[in-house]
Amino acid sequence: MLLEAPFTEEMMRALKVGDLVEITGVVYTGRDAVHKYLHEGGKSPVDLRDAIIYHCGPVVVKEGGRWVVKAAGPTTSIREEPYQGPLMEQYGLRGVIGKGGMGPKTLAACQKVGACYLHAVGGAAQVLAECVTAVEGVHLLEEFGSPEAIWEFRVAKFPAVVTMDAHGKSLHANVASVSAEALARLLKP
Amino acid sequence: MDAKTLQARLLELIRRTSCELPPDVIRAVDKGWRREKPGTNAKYAFGVIRDNIKLAAGKSQPLCQDTGTIICDVARPDWVSERAFRAAFEKAVDEATRVGYLRQNSVDSITGRNSGNNLGPGSPVIHFHETTAKALTARLMLKGGGCENVGAQYSLPDTGLGAGRDLEGVRRCVLDAVNKAQGKGCGPGVLGVCIGGDRATGYVASKETLLRPLDDDNADPVLAKLERRLLDEANTLGIGPMGFGGATTLLGVKITARNRVPASFFVSVSYMCWAYRRDGFQLSAAGRIAKWLYD
Numbered sequence: 146m147l148l149e150a151p152f153t154e155e156m157m158r159a160l161k162v163g164d165l166v167e168i169t170g171v172v173y174t175g176r177d178a179v180h181k182y183l184h185e186g187g188k189s190p191v192d193l194r195d196a197i198i199y200h201c202g203p204v205v206v207k208e209g210g211r212w213v214v215k216a217a218g219p220t221t222s223i224r225e226e227p228y229q230g231p232l233m234e235q236y237g238l239r240g241v242i243g244k245g246g247m248g249p250k251t252l253a254a255c256q257k258v259g260a261c262y263l264h265a266v267g268g269a270a271q272v273l274a275e276c277v278t279a280v281e282g283v284h285l286l287e288e289f290g291s292p293e294a295i296w297e298f299r300v301a302k303f304p305a306v307v308t309m310d311a312h313g314k315s316l317h318a319n320v321a322s323v324s325a326e327a328l329a330r331l332l333k334p
Numbered sequence: 335m336d337a338k339t340l341q342a343r344l345l346e347l348i349r350r351t352s353c354e355l356p357p358d359v360i361r362a363v364d365k366g367w368r369r370e371k372p373g374t375n376a377k378y379a380f381g382v383i384r385d386n387i388k389l390a391a392g393k394s395q396p397l398c399q400d401t402g403t404i405i406c407d408v409a410r411p412d413w414v415s416e417r418a419f420r421a422a423f424e425k426a427v428d429e430a431t432r433v434g435y436l437r438q439n440s441v442d443s444i445t446g447r448n449s450g451n452n453l454g455p456g457s458p459v460i461h462f463h464e465t466t467a468k469a470l471t472a473r474l475m476l477k478g479g480g481c482e483n484v485g486a487q488y489s490l491p492d493t494g495l496g497a498g499r500d501l502e503g504v505r506r507c508v509l510d511a512v513n514k515a516q517g518k519g520c521g522p523g524v525l526g527v528c529i530g531g532d533r534a535t536g537y538v539a540s541k542e543t544l545l546r547p548l549d550d551d552n553a554d555p556v557l558a559k560l561e562r563r564l565l566d567e568a569n570t571l572g573i574g575p576m577g578f579g580g581a582t583t584l585l586g587v588k589i590t591a592r593n594r595v596p597a598s599f600f601v602s603v604s605y606m607c608w609a610y611r612r613d614g615f616q617l618s619a620a621g622r623i624a625k626w627l628y629d
Contacts, residue, residue, distance in 0.1 A: 163375065178446070204399050206434040215434035216399035221480040221518050245480075245517035245577060266382040267480065267520035267576055268609035270399040271389040290448030291438045292399075304382065306375055306578065316375075317517055320579045324571040328513045331567055332506055334496055 147302075152195050152239035154259035160307045162314040166263060167302040171281060172242065174201045176220055178293035179285065180228040190284035191295060193236035197263075200225065200243035202292030204270075205280065212280040217298070218270035219244040222262070230254035246308055246317030255311050262309035264316075276303040335621035337422055340414070343617055344426035344472070345435075351474045351613040352401055352435045354391045356628035358548040359585070359610045363387065366522055366575065366582035376580025383575065383608060398520075398609040400478040401436040404458035407473040407545060409465040413619045416462050419470075423460060427452045436476075461538075469624055473545050473614035481519035481607040485540075486511040487533060490599040499599045501560060504529055504589075505567075511603040512568045512584065517577030520607035524548065524586040525564070528602045531592035536602035543590040544606050545614070547628060552589065561587045575608070585610075 148156065150170025160166065173191055175183075175198045183189060203217035222229075222243030229241060230250040239260050241247070244267035255261060265273060281297040308316040355363075367380035390397040404427060408419060428451045430436045440449045440457040452458065465471070488507040490499045495510055497503035508527055515523065528539035552558035564587045574580020585608065594600065614627035 165378065202399060202437065204396055204401070204434050204437040206432070213434075216396040216437070218399050220400065221483065223518060244520065264576065264578075266379050266386075268398040268478075268607055269382045269386040270397060271393060271395055272382055272386045274395070274399075275389065289446075290441065290450070292448070306378070308578075316579070317577060320573060320577055321516065323579065324513050324516060324573050327571045328509060331509055331570070332496065 152197060154239070157239050157261050158259045158311045160261050160310055161312070162307055162310050162316050164307040166305055166307060168197065168242070168263070168305060169301050169303070170197075171297055171299050172197045172199045172303070174199045174203060174294070174296040174298065176200050176202050176293055177224055178289040179295055180225045180232065182285070183232055184228040189236070191297065193238060195237060195239050197240040197242060198238060199298070200241065203274070203296060205291060205296065212283065214274050214277045214280060214298070216270035217274040217277055219265040219267055219273075221245045222247050226251060233258050233260055242303075242305055246315065252309050252313060252315050255309055256313045259311050261307050261311060263305035264308040265303070265305045273303065276300045335619060337418065339621040340419070340422040341425045341429075343615075343621060343623060344423050345429055346623075347472060347474050347613060347615060348426055348430040349394065349435045351476055351611050352396045352430070353394050354613070355387050355397065355610065356613060358628060360387060362548050362585040363608060366585060369581050370575075374580060375578035376574040376582065379575040379578055380582075396435060396437070397611060398478055398607075399437055400480065401439055402476040402478040402611070403482065404436070404452060405475045405477060405541065406458060406460045407542065408460060409463050409467065409471040411465055411467060411470055411619070414470060419462075420460060423458065424453055427458050469616040469618050471614065471616050471627070473627065474612065475541070475544065476611040477541070478520075478607055478609065481523060481605045484511075484515035484519040484605045485537070486514065486603045487536065488601040490601065501556070504601050505560065505564060507601040508564050508587070508603060509567060511605070512573070513571060515605050516573045519605040520609060521573060521577060522575050522582045522585045522608050524606040524610055525584060525588065526604040526606065527587065527589040529589065529591040530594035531600060531602070532594075532598065533600060535592055536600045537604065539590050539592055540602040540604040543588040544604060545612060546588050548586045557589045557591070561589050
């Protein structure tokens with residue numbers, strides 16, 4: 146399923162857990178430092194309305210005066226759980242790309258604003274870097290350093306799996322309950 | 335060998351480790367891919383993982399953008415001092431960061447400033463051992479933060495897990511750690527486990543044991559049996575690659591033991607992601623790479 150900018154609430158509400166999507170448009174990277182900064186009232190240097198945030202600390206180097214993305218896979222999302230829901234509501238985010246899934250606060254926010262959690266394959270930094278067609282800007286680079294900066298990536302057909310949807314469903318919660326049962330069986334005295 | 339040559343060889347070790355998975359790991363990934371049912375999210379994740387392995391090697395670019403903690407284990411002959419090795423390795427790390435084999439990954443814990451070249455207090459990590467062999471042996475591991483964050487240390491007995499001070503207690507801790515790691519460390523993972531030691535040496539040994547080839551057998555038959563059992567049991571948990579659900583939760587389990595004081599019984603678990611970046615070589619005094627250790 147192709148998810149092409151502009152990202153809309155309708156588009157996101159149509160998605161269901163398990164759907165494979167390909168994202169085309171601009172996404173903004175943001176991870177630990179950015180989430181804490183925005184949550185504490187820092188001003189966003191980019192317009193996050195209807196945006197997709199990518200939990201990613203890429204490897205980007207300057208070659209011949211331009212930014213070149215060398216690797217750009219997702220980082221573990223659960224660290225942003227305290228911040229993500231409130232930011233989703235404040236800015237009207239349409240999606241979050243990351244890995245490992247997020248918790249109940251974010252799931253509730255997805256349902257409320259009409260947004261999805263889009264799971265990229267962790268560690269697959271080359272497959273995903275291939276989808277970045279241009280670096281359109283970088284913000285907070287001095288303050289936070291390269292991995293923690295906001296990079297504006299234009300992406301084409303960036304692959305991800307919907308693992309938390311706008312209907313309150315989470316693949317992570319399902320898998321966790323299956324594995325908890327299996328573990329209980331293995332640990333029976 | 336002059337300092338420049340040593341630096342160049344170490345740069346090549348860093349490049350290979352960051353960009354190319356060793357053959358034993360690729361074989362384990364392929365086995366996992368064959369095990370998963372077509373049309374599942376697990377099969378899809380493995381497909382992306384396999385494409386990524388090929389692409390990174392072909393482009394000579396980092397397999398994963400988190401190039402991790404840089405951990406180098408060195409068996410050092412007389413012809414090179416610790417001081418000289420460290421100097422050459424640090425220069426190689428600096429250069430590897432500039433050309434993009436490594437991410438700028440070293441952050442001052444007080445100020446939050448990124449040093450920009452992976453150098454700083456505690457980075458890179460080098461463990462030296464003296465050797466009477468003629469060749470220098472260096473093993474390098476790049477351990478990403480996602481998987482490092484899900485490492486766990488247990489102090490036995492643990493009432494909640496029903497874990498006493500025996501191998502059954504160890505088994506319970508390890509399975510608990512795998513369940514808690516789901517989704518966060520990029521699965522399918524590989525576990526390094528140390529039974530005993532103190533809190534510091536236990537974790538060090540749990541990482542050292544990840545330097546073993548994935549398909550070897552533990553020299554201790556009791557631990558070998560426990561490794562096989564834990565691998566099979568973990569793969570019945572249904573967590574699967576990336577926590578998408580599936581039959582392949584782990585690719586391997588490696589266990590080692592250290593003596594402990596009577597009052598302590600630690601179980602230290604280090605989780606390595608599928609992007610199991612480790613490599614190593616033997617380097618002659620003349621600067622020739624005599625052998626890649628995992629080929």
